[in-house]
Structures are given as C-alpha cells and as structure tokens.
C-alpha cells in the first residue's frame with residue numbers, strides 16, 4: 001500500500017512538472033498565452049524587392065522609398081502585427097507550436113544591397129524581422145546587374161543578427177518552367193548548398209524567380225530538401241490547409257501608404 005501511494009505520488013509529480021513545462025513553453029513566444037494563436041492562423045506574406053528614392057511610379061511593384069518602407073513597418077506594428085520567420089511558421093504548421101497574435105512574414109526577393117543598407121537597420125530599430133530570398137550566383141555583384149547585390153559578408157551579418165533570415169531565390173534567376181531538368185536541379189541544389197555553407201544554417205524555403213513554377217519543379221524542390229516553397233499570387237493569405245509548397249505572397253506596392261497596406265492585408269484575410 002505504501003509503495004502504491006508513493007508510486008501514485010510520483011506519477012502526479014511528473015504530470016505536474018510536465019504540465020508546467022508545457023505551459024511555460026507556450027508562453028515563450030510573446031509573453032502571455034492570450035497573445036498567441038494556436039490554430040486557424042491566417043498568415044499574410046508580404047513581398048518587397050528594392051528600396052530606393054525617385055523611381056518610375058510604373059515600377060512600384062519592385063521599388064519602395066526608404067521613408068515609405070518605414071511607414072509600412074510602423075503601420076504593421078501599430079495595427080498589432082507581429083513579424084515571424086518561416087521556421088516559426090513551419091513549427092506552427094507541423095509541430096503545433098503557437099504563433100504570436102496577428103502574425104505576418106515580411107520577405108524581399110533578389111538580395112539587393114538596399115535591403116542591407118535600408119531595410120536591415122529599420123527592421124532592427126523597430127524590433128521586427130524579415131526573410132530575404134537571395135540569388136547565390138549574384139552575391140556582391142555590382143556590374144551587369146539591375147541593382148547591386150549585397151555580399152556574403154553582409155548576408156552573414158544580417159543572418160547572425162536574428163533580424164534577417166536568408167533563404168533561396170535560385171542561383172541565377174532563370175524562369176524555372178523553361179529549363180532542363182538538370183538546370184532546375186542545379187538552381188535548387190547549388191543555391192541551397194551555398195547558403196548552408198556560407199551562412200552556417202539550413203536553407204528550407206525556395207522562392208520561385210518571377211513566381212513561375214510547375215509541378216515538376218515543386219517535386220524537385222521537395223526532393224532537394226526544401227520544406228516550403230513560395231510564389232507570387234497577389235491574393236489571399238496562408239491558412240492551415242494551404243500547401244507548404246505553394247505559399248502565397250502579397251506584393252507590397254511602393255505607391256500605397258501604410259494605411260492602404262493594412263487595408264490590403266485586411267481585404268485579403270477576410271476574402272478567404
């Protein structure tokens with residue numbers, strides 16, 4: 001009898017400890033359980049490219065001024081959005097880890113120097129994070145490119161800061177639908193390998209150049225080890241049943257103000 005009660009006491013003690021540990025784990029992300037989302041999260045992924053002043057307004061899908069970019073970020077913050085990275089999103093989808101309330105993923109394509117010079121310090125100051133999809137074959141390129149690209153050294157500095165997560169946008173930005181199987185393989189695997197080798201991290205996400213993809217490329221990306229694939233759809237947000245190999249992104253245009261950005265996100269969230 002004595003042994004049995006001791007045994008039961010042990011079980012209860014373990015149960016209490018496990019429960020406390022699990023509860024503590026849940027609160028880690030954002031301070032309190034009330035501020036987290038555990039299911040039915042609707043996660044917008046925003047897409048930016050280059051940051052600069054004085055661009056042709058017709059090019060506002062790829063450019064935004066430094067001042068307006070900061071306004072976008074402040075508006076997200078004021079509207080209660082919390083920036084997360086793809087690892088957090090994966091942990092939520094696959095392992096059921098909670099996300100902060102109103103999660104949003106900020107992304108940049110191509111890896112331009114302006115991301116390092118403008119976006120990185122702004123995000124750092126505002127305590128926000130973003131993901132940059134780079135072209136591994138263009139690192140540090142300044143000639144024969146539309147805009148200069150940041151270097152591996154700068155990529156390392158950003159990655160190590162915890163503000164920026166670097167992922168793949170291929171090696172040389174081809175249209176993946178028009179390449180041979182061998183070239184698609186090379187673009188997927190070479191960029192992943194170079195990111196992992198140079199930045200000492202795993203590369204889990206692939207963003208298709210021009211947002212163009214087909215089923216074959218998606219399967220090859222999965223086989224190459226990418227856990228998530230993103231494209232450009234300009235419609236909708238990501239929900240629990242959205243395929244991880246077809247995550248949606250919304251272009252954050254450089255000609256809309258912060259208020260319009262929040263409204264655009266709202267419309268895409270509610271319309272789905």
Ligand SMILES: [Zn+2]
Nearest residue numbers: 109110209210
């Ligand atoms: Zn691109």
